[in-house]
Amino acid sequence: MPISNDFSQRLYPKLPDIAAHFGTPFHLYDEEGFRETGRQLQQAFSKVEGFREYYAVKALPNPSILRIMADMGFGFDCSSIAELILSRQAGAKGEDIMFTSNNTSLEEFMAAQEEGGCILNLDDINLIDKVPEMPELVCFRYNPGAARSGNSIIGKPTEAKYGVTHEQIFAAFEKARARGAKRFGLHTMLASNECNASYMVQTTQMLLDLAAQIGQTLNIQFEFINIGGGLGIPYRPEEAVFDVALLGEETHKLLEAFSAKQGYKPKVYMESGRYITGPHGVLVTQAINSKETYRNYVGVDACMSALMRPGMYNAYHHIAVLGKEPSPQDPLVDVVGSLCENNDKFAIQRALPKVEEGDLLIIQDTGAHGQAMGFNYNGKLRPQELLLKADGSVERIRRAETLEDYFATLSFEPKAWSGSL
Known part of the structure; x- marks a missing residue:
């Protein structure tokens, strides 16, 4: 979709001089646009107590951008050691970070639990025994399988490598609690670049229904649900803008109904990347x-x-x-x-x-x-x-990268194996 009139009016008259000064090609980002979208997101969820955006670092992992996100009060969604380091350098501490990874190594778990730790969002029931020290707060990524549809980027839930199945999710929380977890969250992300707000409303409803079922079965309350990222943007001129106000209003209504039945309200987290900066x-x-x-x-x-x-x-x-x-x-x-x-x-x-x-x-x-x-x-x-x-x-x-950067990994201490010990 054509960039906003505001962005183009501020950029286009200067662009020949910018290109002459810096040289092409380059990616250029608009701080005002980031902040305006952030304000719109927070306004849309203003009725949702405890709402927080955890910016998906993978979308634009640049320290200058992450400092803008931190200034807006956002946390960070990370899935690697490098993203953890970037987030902490931007000022994030402890539960300002949601660490959602898959096929996670011991090294990554140890990095996640350094410097005050973070919210650990586990992708696999088998990871429970691999966490060096089970934190007090733990979350699981839920994959509903054939009960929901995905889209072309992530794929069908039954074919996606992500998440804990419906059959596993109850045992996962019970097993984590046995290892010492005392606080709980529930997460999912089923689609990427989803432009239908109603789909995300259904995702919120799905998580709340599941939270009620798990809570009643295991006698636990959920501190938060995380409805994931995936909010889409209109790349094509004919596409409509995602109705974030509708999502915020419907989420508020769903939480009110949940509270009336369950006696409490979990916080609502989100981990949009593309929607904020794309x-x-x-x-x-x-x-x-x-x-x-x-x-x-x-x-x-x-x-x-x-x-x-x-x-x-x-x-x-x-x-x-x-x-x-x-x-x-x-x-x-x-x-x-x-x-x-x-x-x-x-x-x-x-x-x-x-x-x-x-x-x-x-x-x-x-x-x-x-x-x-x-x-x-x-x-x-x-x-x-x-x-x-x-x-x-x-x-x-x-x-820009240089040839020196490209060849840097070819400068190393010799190391070889002869085939015998």
Whole structure:
């Protein structure tokens, strides 16, 4: 979807100078957009006592961005040691962090329990015995199986590698309590980039129903439910914006009904990433070539290694050509990078204004799962990241990779094995 008028009006007039100063390609993020979406989310859940967003670090793991999230009062959803370190460097402590991982190693568990620990969200009943020390507060990720549907990104719940089954969930809490857990949470995440608010309302209802069943069976109360992330954004111009106000209002009603029957209200947590930052980022790249064969191609100086979603998911990202307005006569082109892969395409048969070498293309909605999913195939280097700050200035918040970075792992102490002890 085209970025907001506010974002484009603040960015586009400055973009030629920004590109000349920093060079292309680059990801650029909008601080004002982040903060406005954060305000909207908190307002939508203002009636839900104890609501908290745990920003999904995997979406945009940059220290400058995480400090903005912390300033808004958000916690952090982590699934690796690096994400734990980033979150703690941003000021997160203890239960400011939700650690949700799968196939978790002992090293990762030990890191999660350092520096005051965190909320441990276990993905597998078999992990209970592998936790070095069972914390007082423990949560499990629930997978309802065939009872619910997922979507193309995560897949059907019955085929997803995530979570504890309905048959296992009661035993999981009982086993964790036997190891010393005294406080409990319940989590799920069934879909990614879900644009239907009613689906998320149903997810909230599912968790509350399950919390009531487990509570009655095991005589425990849940401190919180975590309805997961997955709130979608409208990548395509014709798609509607997620109705977060509806989700907040319906969640409030469901909690009131739960409280009337159960005598208490769990807190509600969420771990959105894409919803918070996705619409407020762009990948700016320069046209460096044109090619006319069986199709017309626009070659740019960025490639799939900077934004793999189109190649991986056939995902749509809206593209604007700076200074040129679309018209019904626009030619169809493929916008491509330089990788030795035919899926290195940002757009396929997209109608765009006539692109000339030197034009700036703005690939939109890259504020989540863009730079974070970057890679080095073909020896390509990931681009720099910039932040359009609230005062209108632009700051580099991550430099581009260099050849020295790429070759750094080839400098090491020799180590070999001869085949005998």
